[in-house]
Amino acid sequence: MASSLERRTGISLWRQIADQILHSIAVGDFAENAALPPEVALAERYGVNRHTVRSAIAALVQDGVLRAEQGRGTFVLSRKRLSYPIGARTRFSEGLQGQASERRSVLLESAVEPASRRVAEGLGLAKGSSVIRLETRGEADGQPVSRATGWFDAARFTGIDAAMAETGSVTASLERFGIGDYLRQSTVLSARHADAADLADLDLQPGAIVLVTVAVNVTPDGQPIQFAETRFPAERVELKLSPL
Amino acid sequence: MASSLERRTGISLWRQIADQILHSIAVGDFAENAALPPEVALAERYGVNRHTVRSAIAALVQDGVLRAEQGRGTFVLSRKRLSYPIGARTRFSEGLQGQASERRSVLLESAVEPASRRVAEGLGLAKGSSVIRLETRGEADGQPVSRATGWFDAARFTGIDAAMAETGSVTASLERFGIGDYLRQSTVLSARHADAADLADLDLQPGAIVLVTVAVNVTPDGQPIQFAETRFPAERVELKLSPL
C-alpha cells in the first residue's frame, strides 16, 4: 500500500510523491473533486515530514491538478486526457472531433535545410538534399496537445510552408500539390522527459513526460511525402491505435 | 545544441544530464564503444561544474551504460533500445527475434478475482464476474523489458495460470484451450513515471519512464479473450507500430 520512496536518486522526495499522487488520480484512487487525505496522513503514509508532502502538493497546485483550501482540505480537479487516434489515416483535426470543441494547428516556424541522414532515409532522398522543415503546434480548446516537426522534399513541395501558414492544415496544404489522400507507412513510439524547448512550446512543468512518435506518410502508391516527429504531453494525451 | 537544464524542479542536474546522455546514445549522437567528450567539455556544454557531470557519469557507469578509464576517457557500452512491434498479431517472443538471443516470459503471480469495471468492459463480461489475473515479466538477454497484467474469463480459461507457468507463453497456453489464432482488437497508449512496483519489477531507477499499453485480444471472430495492461521501460524499449 505505502508505495516506498527512494533517496539519493537525483529525484527529490517531493517530486516522487507528486508523481505518485498523479498516478493515484489517474488510476482512480482519488476521484475527481474528492478530497485528498490530510497532509499529516500523507506524511505518515509516505514516511516523510509534513513539509515534504506540502512541497509535492504545492507543485500539483501550480500545475492545476489540485486545489488547496485552508481549513477544508485539498481537492482533485478535473484531469481527463484527450485520446488521440493513430492509424493508417491519421489526421490531426479529425482525430479529436467530439473531444474538444476548438482545435487548430499553428505554424511556428519554417525553413529550408539539407536533409540529415535520418530525414533523408525516411523520405527516400539522398543525404543533404534540400528539404522544407515545418514546426507546428496542435491546440485543443486553447491548450497545446502536440508539437510536430515535419520534413518535405523541397523540390516537390515548394511553397508548402506558405500553404501551411494560410490553411493551418497539412491535409489541405497537400491537396494543393495534388495529393488527395495519404497513408501512414510506419510509426515508432517512445517516451522521454520533456526538454526545455518542449516545456516552452507545450506549456509544461519541468519533469513532464512527452510521448514521441516518428512517422512516415506516403501516397497510396507508396511514395514518401512527409517525415515527422511529434511530441505529445503524456499528462494531457493518450494515443489510441486504430486497427486499420 | 546545448540542451539546457532546469533548476529547482525536484530533479537534480546530474540526473537530467544522465538522462540527456542516455538520450544522445539512443539517438546515435554517441556511437557504441565511442568515447564521450571529456568531462570538462561536457561541463562546459551543460553549463555546470565538472563534478556535476561526474555524478551523472558515475550513475551511468553504475547502470552499465558507460565505462570510465583513468587517463583514457569514458566509453559507451552497448545500449541499443529494443524495438517492440505492435500490430494485429502482437506476440512477445516472436517480436524480438533477431534483437535478443535469449527471451522469455516469467509468471510472477496469478489469482482469481472479481472483474473490475474496466476489465469487465474490456472482456465483455458482467462487472464482478470471476476472472483470472496473470502477472508476467518479459525478459530479453536477462534484462526485464516488459511487465504485463493480463485478465482472462475464469469460466472459460480455468487452469490457464498453470499452463502459463508451465509453458511461459500466452500463445502456447491459449492453444490448450483451442485458440490457435488471436488478434489485437484495440490498443491505447500512454506514458507515466514508473511507480514503486514498476521500479522493483523492471529493475529501474526512480524517475524512470514507462510506456503503458492497454489492449484487448480477440479471437478471429471477434470474441474477447484477454484484457491486458503492459508496462515497458522507455529507456530500453521503443514500440514499432506495424501497419496491419
Add this chain to the structure above:
DNA sequence: TATAATTGTCTACATCATTATACAAATTTG
C-alpha cells in the same frame, strides 16, 4: 459557541546537491 480538524507560515538545523580549486594518477602523444 467552543472544539477539533485542516491548511498556512515561521524558525532552526541537518543532509544532499552544486560550485570552486587544487592536485594526484594513468594514459596518450610528440
Add this chain to the structure above:
DNA sequence: CAAATTTGTATAATGATGTAGACAATTATA
C-alpha cells in the same frame, strides 16, 4: 622521456532539499 590530456580524489563554501516543532488562520462539527 617530457608534455599534454584525461579521469580520480580531496577540501571548502554555498544553495536546495528534508526534518522538527510551534503556532496562526480558516473551516467544519458537536
